[in-house]
Amino acid sequence: MPKSGGDDSPSSYRSDLPGPLGWVDNGIARAEAFLLAAGVLLMAVNTVANVVGRFGFGTSIQATEEVNRILIILITFAGISYAARHGRHIRMTAFFDMMPVKLRKLVMIIIALVTAGFMFALTWYSWGYLQTTLGRGRVLPSLQIPVWWTLVWVPVGFFMTGLQYLLTAIKNMLEKDIYLSTNVLEGYADESEQEI
Template sequence: MADQESDGQHGGKGEPPSTLPGFLGVIDTAISRIEALALAAGVLLMAFNTIANVVSRFVFQYGLYFSGELNRILIILITFAGLGYAARHGRHIRMSALFDALNVPGRKMMMIVITAVTAIAMFALCYFSIGYILQVASSGRILPALQIPVHWIYLWVPVGFFVTGVQYALTTVKNITARDVYLSTHVLEGYEEDEREI
């Protein structure tokens, strides 16, 4: 199958190219690269910050005063950048007993509904999170150590919800246009061999 060969089937090495046509494929690929960069940078910075804090505590007898706040910022970044990444790789938790019992056309229709509703929910959460950030910004709170406004650390929240919403919307399009059933724009529905054995 052409779709199966082009989708990089379940966790191939590196990011497979987008299987969406034209401009949608460009958006899909760009989001993929931004997510991977944000996650890699966040994890590496958190590891470096934590190690530096431990070394400072043992060598100089005091920790880095900003370490806790920086890790808090990075946890938020990793969590909300990871939402879209998990959606892209079809790794969100799913309850699939009813879904698995359906035939292919039924699974395709259900997947279209699921991804469309999830996209709408993500865009709604994006909207509400912007309202929350504006509320925090109006309070004028700042982080004690880093002396930056508290609302800045939440900026990744609406970005993460928006990117995840886009990812699910693209998956909806993929399921409408493709012959097979897709969990994401390049992950076919089904189970990997190790999941079947469990």
């Protein structure tokens, strides 16, 4: 059953989209969950290991800052897709909430398509930036890996977010209800559903 008002439980996410669209949506959901969980866990382990090394053994792990920078990029750009999937992006709804249902549905489709277009444009530009960085041949001082490897997540995150908004537009075209994402209904959770 679709969730209302941005309620999210990633472990139980199942797309309601038909056929291949549902498979794509479910695949993206699994990839997001894995990337976010792995990124946060690796960052925590890396930071704790560095603190233990610094205060317990008097020496820091040399590459801790670089590893955390890579993981922050990963978490940020996987997170924008995750937020789109769960209807968690900031929305200004004062005028939207006053519109009749049919107009709100049309506006939601337009918003999703325009946002998808912007995300795909940002994918294109970030891909160009990635290629420029690749051409410069710079490497990270401690890890000695090419800098462009750290930026791979930027176009991937923008692309996954654009795909999520495109799937949201399609979902709104196929269903009679209004959806913030492929599985989150527009509206606010009832007070009885809210946890204290």
